[in-house]
Amino acid sequence: MENSSGIFLKMKATGKYHCNYFWNHVAIDSRGAIRPCCRYLDQVPAGQLNDGLAPVFSNAKFQQLRSNSMDGLQIPGCQTCYDADAAELPSLRTYANSKTTMPPHGNITGHSGDIEDIHLSIGNLCNLKCTMCSPKYSHLWEADYKKLGWSTKSFTNPHKEKIDFPALFTSLPKLKRLRIVGGEPLLSLHHDNLLTSLQEKYKHSIALDYFTNLTKMPCENTLKAWQNIGNVALNLSIDAHGALNDYIRYPSKWKTIASNLEGFIALAKRHSFIKIQVHTTVSILNIVHLANLRHHLASIFRKHRLPLIHKEVLIHQPTFLSVKHMPQRLKRMVILNESNPAIVQFAKQHLDAEPQWEPLVSYLESIDKLRTLKSFEVLPHLFNSSDIGTQEK
Numbered sequence: 001m002e003n004s005s006g007i008f009l010k011m012k013a014t015g016k017y018h019c020n021y022f023w024n025h026v027a028i029d030s031r032g033a034i035r036p037c038c039r040y041l042d043q044v045p046a047g048q049l050n051d052g053l054a055p056v057f058s059n060a061k062f063q064q065l066r067s068n069s070m071d072g073l074q075i076p077g078c079q080t081c082y083d084a085d086a087a088e089l090p091s092l093r094t095y096a097n098s099k100t101t102m103p104p105h106g107n108i109t110g111h112s113g114d115i116e117d118i119h120l121s122i123g124n125l126c127n128l129k130c131t132m133c134s135p136k137y138s139h140l141w142e143a144d145y146k147k148l149g150w151s152t153k154s155f156t157n158p159h160k161e162k163i164d165f166p167a168l169f170t171s172l173p174k175l176k177r178l179r180i181v182g183g184e185p186l187l188s189l190h191h192d193n194l195l196t197s198l199q200e201k202y203k204h205s206i207a208l209d210y211f212t213n214l215t216k217m218p219c220e221n222t223l224k225a226w227q228n229i230g231n232v233a234l235n236l237s238i239d240a241h242g243a244l245n246d247y248i249r250y251p252s253k254w255k256t257i258a259s260n261l262e263g264f265i266a267l268a269k270r271h272s273f274i275k276i277q278v279h280t281t282v283s284i285l286n287i288v289h290l291a292n293l294r295h296h297l298a299s300i301f302r303k304h305r306l307p308l309i310h311k312e313v314l315i316h317q318p319t320f321l322s323v324k325h326m327p328q329r330l331k332r333m334v335i336l337n338e339s340n341p342a343i344v345q346f347a348k349q350h351l352d353a354e355p356q357w358e359p360l361v362s363y364l365e366s367i368d369k370l371r372t373l374k375s376f377e378v379l380p381h382l383f384n385s386s387d388i389g390t391q392e393k
């Protein structure tokens with residue numbers, strides 16, 4: 001039976017800015033920093049995994065966030081969700097409130113035993129250095145940052161640090177879903193340990209959600225562990241095909257990605273415990289090529305008689321790659337031609353936002369020089385216009 005504090009909690013939990021995730025979710029990044037979720041923008045985390053998840057989850061910072069959420073106050077770190085809500089687009093906040101439940105005890109203390117869902121980076125070891133990425137998610141970016149004279153202070157070698165998975169999962173009896181990101185999780189030095197701990201603790205009671213870059217197929221041991229766990233979703237990161245893939249997801253080659261995509265499709269057809277979906281991050285780099293990509297992916301999945309599930313997510317960082325800060329000409333083009341209503345709505349909402357052309361060009365020039373690439377050849381939609389400045393060729 002529900003107690004009066006539970007009823008009180010539910011009444012307060014209907015507020016415009018309320019989010020269940022403050023009570024039942026955390027994101028742990030590649031440096032062990034803990035935040036309420038992966039979209040939460042505060043540079044200063046709520047705490048570190050080394051200090052123990054349970055004490056961090058009930059520390060003063062988390063309690064303040066819960067208190068503000070209950071009081072209907074706006075929380076600056078949640079701006080990405082508020083922007084999506086204001087544009088009537090799906091936000092992580094609405095997802096959290098529809099898919100997860102508030103604990104019935106009705107207090108702001110926070111108990112790690114109530115956590116149902118974790119977004120976990122198991123390190124930044126990666127074999128790619130995608131254009132929109134950083135050393136936080138790919139250790140290969142670290143060397144490039146150094147060559148470019150950008151700061152890497154806080155990123156050094158986090159992929160080598162071990163996570164004590166048995167200790168972590170001891171305090172999480174209600175964990176139902178684990179989103180596993182890297183780096184590239186299938187390359188991680190810690191992946192086998194993670195799977196061993198998960199099989200011991202959550203056999204057939206947890207859903208795993210991976211984000212993988214399609215450069216590596218899972219080995220037999222991994223498949224066996226996934227079978228024991230019983231519910232694995234693989235988000236296959238594809239932002240473009242052909243030469244644009246090779247530019248954006250450098251130094252991958254589309255030929256390899258296409259061949260591994262066929263491999264993942266075969267796995268999903270062979271094993272009912274594996275589900276796949278394509279995950280595309282949408283930025284100024286690929287926005288005008290999305291229709292081509294959708295068409296290309298649809299023909300591949302049709303050939304294999306497998307339904308294509310394709311999720312397209314707008315990126316917000318770095319800001320100069322965001323659709324929000326594209327030149328107005330491109331936003332108008334998107335509003336006229338794009339078929340994804342969420343992207344059209346976003347372009348309309350930010351039609352008058354300031355373009356960030358100079359930082360974009362400077363960024364592309366820097367990485368072109370470093371990698372001997374030619375952005376103006378693969379991104380003609382950016383450079384073939386007189387209203388957005390000129391690019392030296």
Ligand code: SF4
Binds near residue numbers: 036092
């Ligand atoms: S409102 Fe959005 S950003 Fe804030 S904690 Fe919830 S899901 Fe994360």
